[in-house]
Amino acid sequence: MLEIDEYADAVLAVVETIPAGKVMSYGQIAAVVGADLGRGGPRQVARVVRDLGAGVPWWRVLRADGSFAPEVATRQGDRLRAEGIAVRGDRVPRTAFLTV
DNA sequence: AAAGTGACTAGAC
DNA sequence: CGTCTAGCCACTT
Numbered sequence: 001m002l003e004i005d006e007y008a009d010a011v012l013a014v015v016e017t018i019p020a021g022k023v024m025s026y027g028q029i030a031a032v033v034g035a036d037l038g039r040g041g042p043r044q045v046a047r048v049v050r051d052l053g054a055g056v057p058w059w060r061v062l063r064a065d066g067s068f069a070p071e072v073a074t075r076q077g078d079r080l081r082a083e084g085i086a087v088r089g090d091r092v093p094r095t096a097f098l099t100v
Numbered sequence: 101a102a103a104g105t106g107a108c109t110a111g112a113c
Numbered sequence: 114c115g116t117c118t119a120g121c122c123a124c125t126t
Contacts, residue, residue: 025108025109026107026108026109027108027109027110030108039122039123041108041121041122041123042108042109042121042122043106043107043108043109043121043122043123044108044122044123044124045107045108046106046107046108047106047107047123047124049107050107053107058107061107062107063107063108063109064108064109064110065109068107069107069108070107071107072107073107076107
């Protein structure tokens with residue numbers, strides 16, 4: 001079972017804020033959320049997104065270097081391509097990031 | 101309680 | 114460009 005705690009809720013809110021055609025890295029989200037809750041960890045953001053993926057545009061969240069997670073790389077690349085992002089192999093260009 | 105694991109990151113080579 | 118290393122924090126065994 002899994003309950004939505006404050007941290008997960010904050011991560012959710014940030015992910016929902018990402019506009020179509022743009023992406024954010026786990027670390028970037030961790031920085032925003034961590035600034036409020038004092039927790040911080042890109043790995044914890046990734047864990048939350050993985051567990052709560054349903055109903056969340058998780059495909060707009062990826063690694064700092066623009067690469068996808070191996071488990072979902074194919075699906076993520078396909079979705080991002082549909083958003084108008086120039087997906088190149090298993091990565092996206094830096095221009096796709098919301099904040100640079 | 102200690103050690104292992106991971107949808108991570110930044111820096112070094 | 115690429116690969117490797119050390120640091121990181123919460124969860125699992």
